[in-house]
Amino acid sequence: MAAERSITRQAFAKINLDLRVLGVRPDGYHELRTTFQSIALADTLTFAHALGPFRILCDDPACPVDARNLVWRAAEQIWKAARRRGKPHDVTVRIAKRIPIEAGLGGGSSDAAAAIQALAALWGVKLSRDRRRRIAAEIGADVPYFFEGGTALGEGRGDRLVPLPDITPAWVVVTVPGFGVSTKEAFGWWDDAQVRQVGRAGRDGHVNDLQLAVAGRHPIINKLVAALKREGAFRASLSGSGSAVFGLFRRKVDAERASVALAGRRRRVLLTRTIDRPTYRRLAAK
Secondary structure (H helix, E strand, O other): OOOOOEEEEEEEEEEEEEEEEEEEOOOOOEEEEEEEEEEEEEEEEEEEEEEEEOEEEEOOOOOOOOOOOHHHHHHHHHHHHOOOOOOOEEEEEEEEOOOOOOOOOOHHHHHHHHHHHHHHHHOOOOOOHHHHHHHHHHHOOOHHHHHOOOEEEEEEOOOEEEEOOOOOOOEEEEEEEOOOOOHHHHHHHHHHHOOOOOOOOOOOOOOEHHHHHHHHHOOHHHHHHHHHHHOOOOEEEEOOOOOOEEEEEOOHHHHHHHHHHHOEOOEEEEEEEEOOHHHHHHHHOO
């Protein structure tokens, strides 16, 4: 029997400090090497007992509330782990959506990780760490990262994780154009263009191999990267498969100035900060 009637969790976004596409695997997925970094931009999810079918409610009309939402898939997996019959029911999930959708910030995956932990507690399911990670990886390649947070190396499909020393805290300006990019599309563009940048990382060693492919369809991406660098970002890049572009700043005042400079009618500009692993775990558990 579940010990709690309602659980609220914060689901934090991530950026990719770098992302190398090493080739196509035999299973059809791409072999990756990426550095994840958690940031203090978060969705808030509330899981509550409510009679009737399992439901997802979200304040963002662009967010799917059916089986396309990874929270739904997480519910199905935890329901099976609880050895319950039929489909999940008697729980409503309310999502206060703050992480932009199809932006390469991991919002859906972070929500799924929060759902795995919250629903396991709500339904009284005991999961070992290994089983929890297996369930997460089945839902999405980067879902396991959101159990860890901080700075971490992701290999394979992004699901093999190696914790790294947390980077020096930085302020983050996230610019989100008025369009989204699906992960499937971005890798398809990489395949079509045969964008192979392995061994050509540049002087600083921080490259997102998908940036060239995505910018080929959406030139604004490179323009935003350049604009952030002009404003003083010590690192700027597409995050994941996009469409969000981020810039890292040492000083808040510089990040605030850049936020104002990049504001525009057709894009969102968000000011946040990096969070280290201990802080991530403390906040994500609230």
